[in-house]
Amino acid sequence: xxxxxxxxxxxxxxxxxxxxxxxxxxxxxxxxxxxxxxxxxxxxxxxxxxxxxxxxxxxxxxxxxxxxxxxxxxxxxxxxxxxxxxxxxxxxxxxxxxxxxxxxxxxxxxxxxxxxxxxxxxxxxxxxxxxxxxxxxxxxxxxxxxxxxxxxxxxxxxxxxxxxxxxxxxxxxxxxxxxxxxxxxxxxxxxxxxxxxxxxxxxxxxxxxxxxxxxxxxxxxxxxxxxxxxxxxxxxxxxxxxxxxxxxxxxxxxxxxxxxxxxxxxxxxxxxxxxxxxxxxxxxxxxxxxxxxxxxxxxxxxxxxxxxxxxxxxxxxxxxxxxxxxxxxxxxxxxxxxxxxxxxxxxxxxxxxxxxxxxxxxxxxxxxxxxxxxxxxxxxxxxxxxxxxxxxxxxxxxxxxxxxxxxxxxxxxxxxxxxxxxxxxxxxxxxxxxxxxxxxxxxxxxxxxxxxxxxxxxxxxxxxxxxxxxxxxxxxxxxxxxxxxxxxxxxxxxxxxxxxxxxxxxxxxxxxxxxxxxxxxxxxxxxxxxxxxxxxxxxxxxxxxxxxxxxxxxxxxxxxxxxxxxxxxxxxxxxxxxxxxxxxxxxxxxxxxxxxxxxxxxxxxxxxxxxxxxxxxxxxxxxxxxxxxxxxxxxxxxxxxxxxxxxxxx
Numbered sequence: 001x002x003x004x005x006x007x008x009x010x011x012x013x014x015x016x017x018x019x020x021x022x023x024x025x026x027x028x029x030x031x032x033x034x035x036x037x038x039x040x041x042x043x044x045x046x047x048x049x050x051x052x053x054x055x056x057x058x059x060x061x062x063x064x065x066x067x068x069x070x071x072x073x074x075x076x077x078x079x080x081x082x083x084x085x086x087x088x089x090x091x092x093x094x095x096x097x098x099x100x101x102x103x104x105x106x107x108x109x110x111x112x113x114x115x116x117x118x119x120x121x122x123x124x125x126x127x128x129x130x131x132x133x134x135x136x137x138x139x140x141x142x143x144x145x146x147x148x149x150x151x152x153x154x155x156x157x158x159x160x161x162x163x164x165x166x167x168x169x170x171x172x173x174x175x176x177x178x179x180x181x182x183x184x185x186x187x188x189x190x191x192x193x194x195x196x197x198x199x200x201x202x203x204x205x206x207x208x209x210x211x212x213x214x215x216x217x218x219x220x221x222x223x224x225x226x227x228x229x230x231x232x233x234x235x236x237x238x239x240x241x242x243x244x245x246x247x248x249x250x251x252x253x254x255x256x257x258x259x260x261x262x263x264x265x266x267x268x269x270x271x272x273x274x275x276x277x278x279x280x281x282x283x284x285x286x287x288x289x290x291x292x293x294x295x296x297x298x299x300x301x302x303x304x305x306x307x308x309x310x311x312x313x314x315x316x317x318x319x320x321x322x323x324x325x326x327x328x329x330x331x332x333x334x335x336x337x338x339x340x341x342x343x344x345x346x347x348x349x350x351x352x353x354x355x356x357x358x359x360x361x362x363x364x365x366x367x368x369x370x371x372x373x374x375x376x377x378x379x380x381x382x383x384x385x386x387x388x389x390x391x392x393x394x395x396x397x398x399x400x401x402x403x404x405x406x407x408x409x410x411x412x413x414x415x416x417x418x419x420x421x422x423x424x425x426x427x428x429x430x431x432x433x434x435x436x437x438x439x440x441x442x443x444x445x446x447x448x449x450x451x452x453x454x455x456x457x458x459x460x461x462x463x464x465x466x467x468x469x470x471x472x473x474x475x476x477x478x479x480x481x482x483x484x485x486x487x488x489x490x491x492x493x494x495x496x497x498x499x500x501x502x503x504x505x506x507x508x509x510x511x512x513x514x515x516x517x518x519x520x521x522x523x524x525x526x527x528x529x530x531x532x533x534x535x536x537x538x539x540x541x542x543x544x545x546x547x548x549x550x551x552x553x554x555x556x557x558x559x560x561x562x563x564x565x566x567x568x569x570x571x572x573x574x575x576x577x578x579x580x581x582x583x584x585x586x587x588x589x590x591x592x593x594x595x596x597x598x599x600x601x602x603x604x605x606x607x608x609x610x611x612x613x614x615x616x617x618x619x620x621x622x623x624x625x626x627x628x629x630x631x632x633x634x635x636x637x638x639x640x641x642x643x644x645x646x647x648x649x650x
Contacts, residue, residue: 028162028193029052029053029162029163029191029193029194030052031052031053031126031131031164032083032126032131032164033050033052033124033131033164034048034050034164035049035157035189036088036185037122037154037175038155038183039117039151039152039154040152040154041152041181043093043095043096043115044095044096044100045092045096045114045115046090046093046100046104047064047090047116048089048091048186049062049079049083049088049090049124051085051089052163052193055085056082057083059079059080060079060080060081063076063079064122064124065077065125066116067120067137069120070138070139071137075112075115077091077108077112086193088189089105090103090186090187091107092104092107093108093115097183099183100183100186117151118142118143118151119135119141119151124164132164133166134150134168134171135150136168143168143172146173147177153177153178153179153180154177154179154180154181154182154183154185155175155176155178156185156189157175157176157191158174158176159190159191159192162191162192197310200348201251201312201350203246204247204251205312205352207222208220208222210278211360212224215355215356215357216269216271216355217354218335218356219231219351219354219355221250228265228266229262229264230262231252233262238258238345239260240254240255241253241254251350252351252352253348253351254349255347256345256346257286257337257343257349258339259336261292263333264332264333268296269331269333270329270330270332271293271330271356272328272329272330274319275319276318276319276357276358277291277293277317277322277355278314278353278354278355279291279314279317280312280313280315280351280354281307281313281349281351282311283313283348283349283350285343285348286307286309286343287306287341287343288304288306289305289339290304290305290336290337290338290340291305291335291336292336292338293322293332294335295329295332295333300327300334300336301325301327302338303321303322304340305317337349362438362453364388364389364439365386365389366389367388367390368390368412368413369390369392369414369415370413371413372386372390373448378548379475380547381448383441384440385440385441386440386441387439387440388440388450389436389438390411391435392410393411393462394407394408394409394429395431395464395481395539397521397558397559398428398429399521399556400520401519403422403423404420404421404422405422407429409437410465410479410480414479414480415481416450416479417447417448417541418437418439418449418450420439424454425456430460431558432460433457433462435455435457436456437452437456445543445544446543446544446549446551446552447478447542447543465481466629467482468482470484471509472511472553473514473540473542474540474553475553478540480539481537482538482555483536484505484534484537485566486507486534487507487534487535487536488505488532489503489504491503491504496526497517497524497525497526498517500525502515503517505536513553513555514555515538515557516554517557521558521559524560533565533566535567535609536555537558537562538555538556538562539555539558540553540555541554564610564611566608567609567610577643578642578643578644579592579593579594579596579644580592580644581593581646585647585648585649586623586646586648586649587648588624589620589622589624590621591619592619592620596637596642597618597637598616598619598636598642599616599636599638601613601635601636602633603621603623604634606630611631628650629648630646630647631648633645
């Protein structure tokens with residue numbers, strides 16, 4: 001298992017990547033900044049603030065501060081009111097020319113934050129935090145800005161600027177420079193945060209990813225279109241048709257759209273084996289479009305889609321939405337597009353990548369886990385993306401929190417991490433379940449995994465194998481059930497187990513490695529590190545983000561009970577008298593043989609972890625709560641010590 005603070009950001013799909021990139025860009029357009037600075041003749045001075053966000057802003061938390069003459073005086077103005085999205089707050093001196101002053105939200109009398117000279121630093125504050133600046137505080141100079149200066153020039157923030165900047169070396173490059181007494185741009189601001197509406201697409205839509213064998217193309221350069229097809233049959237409508245090209249990508253342009261369609265002439269399409277109709281549509285002014293497949297036998301049926309202006313709208317329409325209306329998909333000879341909105345007869349749409357498709361039939365190869373671990377010299381998989389079906393028993397817990405899955409299964413040959421960004425088949429990870437998983441080989445930071453497509457539970461409450469005793473985690477222990485003996489926390493200042501963090505351990509060979517304390521492991525986060533020397537059981541993992549992937553090996557305990565005090569059993573055996581117990585193997589109860597009446601007992605796992613202790617009752621002990629496995633019992637009666645080995649087999 002892996003070190004997850006996840007959402008697991010690996011290999012995000014193209015669409016998700018575009019969404020994330022778009023969000024990152026728009027995140028810049030979130031807070032007020034200075035959009036214009038006018039240092040004109042005499043007291044013709046103005047300062048403009050701009051709201052680039054998509055919502056209203058409460059200005060009462062903002063203020064403008066002017067630090068004059070290198071710090072010899074300060075003027076402050078506390079803003080007020082609400083500033084709408086894509087709007088400005090304009091302040092001028094009350095000596096500004098009357099026409100410009102009439103545009104202002106406030107006209108300030110001397111002294112004020114608008115009565116600045118070119119050597120005064122101007123700052124915009126949000127609360128106590130500076131979020132934008134012109135000039136440098138505690139410096140008295142006239143600052144150079146592009147081809148002009150902060151004195152006797154008008155400065156307008158460049159179109160591409162989307163937020164304030166408190167570092168003047170970069171902020172000084174963000175202005176368009178105009179001559180003194182230029183008032184033209186006051187009262188509004190143009191920004192890439194709110195670009196003017198486009199009338200046609202600036203970029204082509206992404207190419208489709210379906211395999212050609214699963215597609216019947218209607219219009220797409222990615223596939224072969226029908227041999228006989230007419231994209232402008234006319235039908236007596238006002239609609240106009242043209243080819244529209246972006247780079248090497250062609251698309252259909254229907255302008256003055258009333259209704260229009262596609263005709264296969266004398267031929268037809270049998271789409272009865274298909275599942276979806278895909279179509280990409282871009283528009284600036286069409287609100288709703290009805291899409292009609294037309295059958296020779298059963299006529300036409302529509303599905304209506306709402307379009308978002310200024311972007312590509314990608315639709316995958318289940319064909320069941322048509323067949324449920326009585327449409328036959330075996331003899332489609334036409335498609336029709338009907339503009340049903342207010343722009344009927346005037347609006348324009350662009351169409352690309354129109355095709356019918358079906359889900360591919362995936363073939364998963366059934367295999368033992370050991371047979372699908374195929375690594376190159378860097379310990380990376382050579383079969384990444386290959387489809388497999390594996391069966392194994394679940395060990396440990398789900399380490400991917402509330403959404404998605406990440407856990408380990410182990411069969412008779414090896415172990416494998418199972419992962420998906422989302423839940424799969426409503427499966428709830430339960431240790432001891434035997435499950436069959438179908439998916440593809442994946443790889444994340446050195447950890448081999450199966451990206452699950454389906455999960456089926458075969459049985460529950462299966463017996464776990466005994467953990468493998470190792471001296472340190474390694475490539476061989478990845479996704480295996482292991483035990484480390486005689487290890488300790490390297491940094492003795494760590495007194496509690498962290499929340500979703502790593503702790504370095506050291507063994508008696510002075511090797512170091514990591515124990516991963518995941519927040520999803522029950523009962524361990526924040527608990528004290530109780531023992532100086534420990535026996536730790538858990539799942540082997542790895543987190544190594546660069547080739548060769550031969551470092552970062554870890555152990556994931558399954559709970560607090562997997563961390564126990566290390567006990568030197570050899571010394572116990574040396575001082576103890578060998579004692580007989582029966583029945584051995586035991587089921588629910590164990591009896592200690594002989595005449596000695598033993599008082600107290602301690603039961604250890606074969607790896608040395610203490611699992612129970614207490615007082616004996618007539619030399620009888622209940623072992624019903626012990627899991628199947630081998631144990632050692634230490635017996636005490638006064639100064640006499642006995643020891644016995646027994647097996648639990650239920």
